[in-house]
Amino acid sequence: MFELKGLAKSFRAGNKELWAVDGVDLSVGGGLTHALVGESGCGKSTLARLMVKIEEPTSGEVLFEGKNLSSLTRDELFAFRRKVQMVFQDPYGSLNPRMRVGEIIGEPLDIHKLAKGKEREERIDWLLERVGLPKEAKSRYPREFSGGQRQRVSIARALAVSPSLIVADEPLSALDVSVQAQILTLLDDLKRGENLSYLLISHDLRVVEYISDRVTVMYLGKVMENGPTARVFSSPAHPYTKALLDTVQKGGSFRIKGDTPSPIARPKGCRFAPRCPLARGRCNEEEPDLQNGDTVAARCHFPLS
Secondary structure, three states, X not given: OEEEEEEEEEEEEOOEEEEEEEEEEEEEOOOOEEEEEOOOOOOHHHHHHHHOXXXXXXXXXXXXXXXXXXXXXXXXXXXXXXXXEEEOOOOOOOOOOOOOHHHHHHHHHHHOOOOOHHHHHHHHHHHHHHOOOOHHHHHOOHHHOOHHHHHHHHHHHHHOOOOOEEEEEOOOOOOOHHHHHHHHHHXXXXXXXXXXXXXXXXXXXXXXXXXOOEEEEEEOOEEEEEEEHHHHHHXXXXXXXXXXXXXXXXXXXXXXXXXXXXXXXXXXOOOOHHHOOOOOHHHHHOOOOOEEOOOOEEOOOOOOO
């Protein structure tokens, strides 16, 4: 569905450049849940924003169904917007507080001219029911709902145009644990029932293990490891992936020894070398390529598996 080629994005930081995404090559297939994981600041959200054309790349290409997003015509871009929808992290800030829920969900239907009149109202009712909210919710404002209910409204809005892919940027992080489980179950149910694909951005590896088919591990703007979730979690090839998994098994958040280097002053060799317990001389001098194994690709001179 998506193919990224040498994708990079930099931002100005004073008189220097901060590279949030730095030369990413990645394929995201249809019919799957593909997760992006890594510590805060690793480039996950920027990568997703490049893929949905909220941000424009500094260099490289984003291809969707074989077409370069930078060369889409106005009509093709309009069609792309319908096929790819986004659910944001903050259900409090992503909904217009001055619009009623029915208006919020109905707006995509109006923009894409998909339904009007009775058909439009029936579609809104169906979407509310699909995400577990009563029809009466359409006459209320977002402020009248809990965080989990607002996220359900966000999901209903994304579903309104029958997309092929939903990009979910930390959709659970602002919610209580019990509500997270409900939304996670809903996303999994919708994947099967609506023939959806997901690009899921998350720092919670337990969620990723439960819902995703493939996982991409990012560090300092680069892909460190990529492969089937079950394979990566059971036998990580990159020391960084193993370090992330070890922190979760110990019941903590991502707390790996050492500080992440600045994206303004990136290490000369492997980006993880300053924090890697297995780093050798070559690691500090030569940046490794993303090496393809049997099922997993890892950016490491001395992969674990």
